[in-house]
Amino acid sequence: MSTASLPSYVAPSFSRTPSYTAEPTAYEQRLALNRLRPRPSGEITKQSKGGGVSLRFVAQANDATLPVYGCGATVEGAVEVAKPDGVLSVDVKIKGTLHLKEIAEGGTVTYELCLSRMSLWNKDRDLGVCPPSLSFSLPLPSTFNDGKNDFPLPPTHEVHLNGMPGFRATVEYSVTAYVDKGILKKAATSILPKQQNSMTEPIPFHLTLTSSAYSLAAFMPYGPTPSLLSPNKQHTRIKLLRQSIVDVRNTVVFGTKTDIWRVKTIGQGSFQRGSGTVDSYISTESPIAKAGLLSNIGSSGAKSSGAKPGIVIASPSTTNPDYLYTWTRDSSLVFKAIIDQFTSGQDPSLRTLIDEFVSAEGILQQVSNPSGTVSSGGLGEPKFNIDETAFTGSWGRPQRDGPALRSIAIISYANWLIANGNSSWVTSTLWPIIELDLNYVASNWNQTTFDLWEEVSSSSFFTTAVQHRALREGSALATKIGQTSVVSNYNTQADNSLCFLQSYWNPTGAYITANTGGGRSGKDANTVLTSIHTFDAAAGCDATSFQPCSDKALSNLKVYVDAFRSIYGINSGISSTAAVATGRYPEDSYYNGNPWYLATFAVAEQLYDALIVWNAQGSLDVTSISLDFFRQFSASVAVGTYASSTSTFQTLTAAISNFADGFIAENAKYTPSDGGLSEQYDKNSGSPLSAVDLTWSYASALTVFEARSGFTSPSWGAKGLVVSSSCSGNTGGGGSTVAVTFNVDATTVFGG
Ligand code: NOJ
Ligand code: NOJ
Numbered sequence: 001m002s003t004a005s006l007p008s009y010v011a012p013s014f015s016r017t018p019s020y021t022a023e024p025t026a027y028e029q030r031l032a033l034n035r036l037r038p039r040p041s042g043e044i045t046k047q048s049k050g051g052g053v054s055l056r057f058v059a060q061a062n063d064a065t066l067p068v069y070g071c072g073a074t075v076e077g078a079v080e081v082a083k084p085d086g087v088l089s090v091d092v093k094i095k096g097t098l099h100l101k102e103i104a105e106g107g108t109v110t111y112e113l114c115l116s117r118m119s120l121w122n123k124d125r126d127l128g129v130c131p132p133s134l135s136f137s138l139p140l141p142s143t144f145n146d147g148k149n150d151f152p153l154p155p156t157h158e159v160h161l162n163g164m165p166g167f168r169a170t171v172e173y174s175v176t177a178y179v180d181k182g183i184l185k186k187a188a189t190s191i192l193p194k195q196q197n198s199m200t201e202p203i204p205f206h207l208t209l210t211s212s213a214y215s216l217a218a219f220m221p222y223g224p225t226p227s228l229l230s231p232n233k234q235h236t237r238i239k240l241l242r243q244s245i246v247d248v249r250n251t252v253v254f255g256t257k258t259d260i261w262r263v264k265t266i267g268q269g270s271f272q273r274g275s276g277t278v279d280s281y282i283s284t285e286s287p288i289a290k291a292g293l294l295s296n297i298g299s300s301g302a303k304s305s306g307a308k309p310g311i312v313i314a315s316p317s318t319t320n321p322d323y324l325y326t327w328t329r330d331s332s333l334v335f336k337a338i339i340d341q342f343t344s345g346q347d348p349s350l351r352t353l354i355d356e357f358v359s360a361e362g363i364l365q366q367v368s369n370p371s372g373t374v375s376s377g378g379l380g381e382p383k384f385n386i387d388e389t390a391f392t393g394s395w396g397r398p399q400r401d402g403p404a405l406r407s408i409a410i411i412s413y414a415n416w417l418i419a420n421g422n423s424s425w426v427t428s429t430l431w432p433i434i435e436l437d438l439n440y441v442a443s444n445w446n447q448t449t450f451d452l453w454e455e456v457s458s459s460s461f462f463t464t465a466v467q468h469r470a471l472r473e474g475s476a477l478a479t480k481i482g483q484t485s486v487v488s489n490y491n492t493q494a495d496n497s498l499c500f501l502q503s504y505w506n507p508t509g510a511y512i513t514a515n516t517g518g519g520r521s522g523k524d525a526n527t528v529l530t531s532i533h534t535f536d537a538a539a540g541c542d543a544t545s546f547q548p549c550s551d552k553a554l555s556n557l558k559v560y561v562d563a564f565r566s567i568y569g570i571n572s573g574i575s576s577t578a579a580v581a582t583g584r585y586p587e588d589s590y591y592n593g594n595p596w597y598l599a600t601f602a603v604a605e606q607l608y609d610a611l612i613v614w615n616a617q618g619s620l621d622v623t624s625i626s627l628d629f630f631r632q633f634s635a636s637v638a639v640g641t642y643a644s645s646t647s648t649f650q651t652l653t654a655a656i657s658n659f660a661d662g663f664i665a666e667n668a669k670y671t672p673s674d675g676g677l678s679e680q681y682d683k684n685s686g687s688p689l690s691a692v693d694l695t696w697s698y699a700s701a702l703t704v705f706e707a708r709s710g711f712t713s714p715s716w717g718a719k720g721l722v723v724s725s726s727c728s729g730n731t732g733g734g735g736s737t738v739a740v741t742f743n744v745d746a747t748t749v750f751g752g
Contacts (some may be wrong), residue, residue, distance in 0.1 A: 003579070014342060028707075048179075048187040054080040055092075055177045057436060058248075067175070069140050069192045075191065079120060079177040080137040088180040090120040094138060094191075097172045115141045115173075138175075208628035239265045281668035282705050288675035289705075291749040293334060293698040297353060298386065298726050303693060307386040308355030308363075314383075315691035316681070323691040325383045328364070328402030330696045331357070336409040337699045340706075340713050343416035354413055361406055362433045363388050371398045379403045379440040382454065400449035401463040403437035404470040405533075410434050411473045412714065418480060427481050435486065438474040441467045442486075442493040446500070446686040450747060451515050455585055458517025461504040462526040465546065467535050468497040473716045482605070497729030498544065505552055510625060511559035512546065514585065523563040524585040525599035528554050532605045532703070536718035537613055541621060545718040549610035551626035557606055559631045568595060569684035570670070577632040579603075579662025581670070594680040598700035600667050605700075607660035608707035611653055618644040620652065633659070664704065677701060 042062040046055045054196040056075040057067040069075060079090055096113035119125075133552060143150045175189035204288040241263050296316065298307025303316040307323075312331035315323035343351040366374050369390035371381040380398025383391050414426045445467040451460035471494035475487050499727045504523065506513045514524030531546055531553045543550035561579075563586040565571050571580040581595035582603055588594075614620040621641050623631045630637045633655035634648070642649040671677065677697035679690040 007072065020431045032374065044189075046187050046189040048185050049179075052082045053177055053185045053187040054079060054082075054176065055189060057175075057189075057191075061525055069191055074137055074139050075175060076137045078133050079179070079187070079631075080133050081130060081179055082132075084130040084132050084354065084510040086181050087121070087123070088182070089122045089178075090130060091117060091178040092120060092136050092624065093117040093176050093178065094140065095174050095176065097174070100707065122481045124251055137548070144301075147490075166697070186328055186534070219738065241265055276661070277668060278664050281664065281671070282708070285668070285701055286705055289677065289698040289701040292675075292677065292693055293532055293695055293702065294353075296693065296695040296698075297334075297357075308360055308388050310353065310358070311386050311388065312357070312359030312695055313386055314696070315694045317691040317693075321691055323694070324386060326364075326386050327383045328361075328406055329382065329399065332402065332405035332409045333360070334695050334699045336412065336533075336713075337703050339409055339413045339416075340711075341702075343412065343710070351496055358410055358413070358430060358433065360388065361410070365433060365436055370395075377440075377444075379437060380444065381396075382447070382450070390589075390660065396450035396454040398449060399452070399454060399463075400441070400444055400447065401452055401460070401466050403440045404463070407434045407437040407441070407470045407474060408533075409715075410437075411470075411477050414477055415714065420713040423481055426477075427483075429485060431477075431481060434474065434477070435483070438470060438486070438490060441470050441474075442489055445471075445493060445497050451531070453590075456515045456518035456520075458515050459500075460511055460515045460526065461501070461524075462514070462530045463498055463519075464501050464504070465530040465534050467495055468501055468545075469716055469718075471497065472718070472721075495724050498721060502544070502723055503545075504725065509559060510628070511556040512552065519588045520585060521563065523560050525552075525560065525582065525596070525602060526585075528560055528599070528606055531557075532602055532609060532707075533712070534716075534718065535609045536715050537609075537616065537712040538715040539718035539721070540613060540617060541610075542718065542721065544721050544723055547613070547718065548606045549613045551621070551623040551629075553630040554610065554626045557603065558632065561603060565597070567593070567683070570595070570682075570686050577659075579659055579666055581666045581683075582663075583680070583683075591680055592683070594683045594689055595666075595670070596680050597667050597671075597677050597694075600663050600680075600701040601704040604660045604663035605704040605707045607656055607663075608704065609712075611660070612707070612710055612712060614653060615644070615650070620649055660708070666706070690741070 019172045028479030039059050039451045040061045041058075042060040042064055044057045044060050044064060044067050047053065055077065056079075057075070059076055060067055067075070075094065081087060081090065094115045094117075096115055098111040098113065105591055116138055118136055118138055120136055121130050125129075145151075172190055174190045176186055179185040179187075189248075197248070215507040231665060265384060293303040296304050296313045298304045298311040298313070299309045301307065301313075304311070304313045307313050307326070311326050312334050313324055314327050335354065338350050338357075342354060352727050364384055365379060365389065367378070367384065367390050368374075368391055369378050369381040369384070372378040380402065381390070382395060382397055382399040385391050404482055410430055414434065417426050417430070426711065445464065446459075448457055449460060449463050452462050452644060471490045475490035475494060478484065478486050478490065504512050504514075504516075504527075509522075511523060512527040512530075514520075514526040527546075531548045534545060535548050536545070539545055539547050541547055541549040541551070543552045546553045546556075561582055562576075564582045565574070565576065565580055567586055568581055568583070574580050577620050582599045583593060583595045584590075584599060587595075619641055621636055622639050624639055627637070627639060630652060633652050637648060637652065642652070643686045644650075670688070672688055674695055676688070678692045679694040679697060680690040681687060682689050697751050
């Protein structure tokens with residue numbers, strides 16, 4: 001695999017890197033040290049043949065047999081001449097010799113690199129008689145010159161090549177003393193650069209591969225599963241390689257260029273398909289979910305024939321139910337997931353599709369429909385035909401979450417484009433689409449709307465929350481690209497909607513009431529979906545924007561999950577603190593009311609999001625509001641702040657991560673063997689129900705898998721938001737009432 005095709009990855013938000021000490025431990029070895037250390041006092045002496053000349057090296061270790069030098073060290077010592085009379089000159093020279101031996105044929109080439117030379121005594125320069133001892137001090141050079149250019153000093157090690165032509169290349173360093181008395185006398189020795197010391201113990205290395213489950217799953221086909229016949233082959237191996245290249249300057253031996261190289265494995269590790277249910281489900285389901293999602297996008301999706309480019313079909317199902325339409329909500333949530341994969345570098349191939357989505361939505365905005373024209377409410381129309389014409393049948397309309405979700409998706413693409421130097425395209429092409437949606441949100445957020453389940457006409461937590469997010473992000477984007485005229489209105493309406501958002505909290509029941517109308521308990525996946533789709537890791541556990549780890553959102557999650565424990569047959573017998581399958585809301589009667597894949601995944605995703613933040617901030621808070629949630633995992637836990645070093649933090653986060661995995665395992669249990677995700681599964685038999693291949697189900701699988709691996713979407717500005725002191729919806733407030741009108745007209749439409 002070339003490095004160009006390696007999957008890109010997202011830096012982990014938590015660290016599992018082992019700690020290191022400055023001093024080498026049992027299995028580590030120091031390769032170089034440039035710090036001053038006590039000078040060793042050992043000496044090494046080498047003599048010429050016949051003993052007339054000695055080469056003495058000082059500052060060596062006591063037990064050394066060859067002089068050893070670190071990189072850039074000074075070679076120090078003395079040349080001793082037994083009979084100095086008649087000496088003409090004394091020189092000392094450091095040489096590097098490169099021996100290239102062609103193993104099969106026995107050919108040898110030797111290159112000598114003269115690295116440095118020093119004249120210690122010369123009859124013509126120095127007066128008198130040559131002294132019997134001449135000291136020298138020569139720095140070990142870090143480069144050599146081939147007569148023309150300087151090159152870095154080659155490392156000393158042998159290169160063994162397998163195959164033809166086989167070379168053995170050895171680089172040696174030596175110091176030689178030359179005493180000229182008419183005849184040349186030499187004393188020489190090899191010296192060892194310190195780096196050459198061979199490793200006697202393996203050095204452990206640690207490598208963390210963190211990426212989306214999808215991109216890591218790409219390795220799985222190469223990771224054979226264990227079998228009785230090949231029990232040792234179950235791992236995908238990772239090798240740490242050292243590549244040695246000997247660049248022999250333009251030399252040709254026997255007609256072959258002599259540049260030679262070798263790759264040697266100096267470390268090895270392995271990873272394997274996780275043994276747990278959840279790991280193996282994710283590795284199989286990720287590629288299926290991604291492919292299933294892409295199949296439902298026109299015009300080239302395998303299951304979406306007839307859909308225009310960039311149009312997302314809700315499902316290919318045409319009867320019971322007929323979902324072969326495009327919903328603005330489903331499409332925008334699906335494309336938000338796609339855009340996050342693109343902007344985070346996980347999948348650069350998605351860009352064309354994103355551009356097609358943007359143009360398709362720009363076209364749909366202009367289609368007059370039963371909700372109105374582009375300027376008279378048509379943007380609130382929930383669904384269209386897949387050929388981009390209006391759907392004119394009766395329906396629960398308008399649904400005002402659509403324009404908010406669509407602008408959130410396109411704004412995330414716009415922010416990436418700006419960061420990558422394409423602001424002009426944002427201004428000319430994206431902004432006109434975003435602005436229509438945001439203007440609609442700014443003027444209509446406080447109007448009655450059908451909820452995301454298309455049933456209750458009132459005000460809806462999910463809708464208000466995504467409208468608030470869209471206005472905040474929209475105002476920031478407008479500021480960035482100089483569209484300043486809209487900013488103050490967006491900010492005012494964002495503040496107002498944030499104020500109203502607080503009013504959904506039910507302090508008595510300790511949960512978020514999903515809709516202001518509808519006559520139900522109000523316990524609803526609506527609120528959990530809100531938490532994951534307005535998650536902003538930068539906001540910490542802020543309760544004002546109901547962040548996943550906020551006390552209100554956690555308490556709400558427990559109340560919501562518990563509402564499904566006794567109403568589905570498949571949940572019976574499951575412990576009251578373990579994961580169960582969850583649906584839209586307990587009173588649901590659509591297909592008799594069943595678990596939904598996207599609802600059960602959303603519970604896990606909220607918990608993974610919470611874990612990401614707790615790990616990043618290094619602590620978690622247990623408040624009186626979230627106490628019941630945390631007591632599920634430790635009956636004795638008390639209100640307080642627990643640092644990540646405490647056993648309470650560790651116990652709770654381990655149990656919560658396990659709890660989160662349990663929700664994935666529930667869906668895994670009821671995923672058919674082909675991996676297809678429909679909308680629901682039967683509450684008693686667990687068999688898939690309702691629309692097959694629901695695009696939104698696939699997107700919910702991809703986002704929960706990513707959250708489990710630590711991935712977070714870019715921030716949208718939720719950090720530090722405060723509810724205005726004049727907000728009546730602020731439970732801590734008590735100020736005057738904010739000037740907002742709600743036209744609430746509650747109706748329930750069941751069945752489809
Ligand atoms: C029914 C769901 O309740 C709604 O949220 C969704 O938009 C449509 N199906 C299409 O998937
Ligand atoms: C009723 C369902 O409850 C609703 O969610 C769905 O969107 C419509 N029928 C249309 O299928």
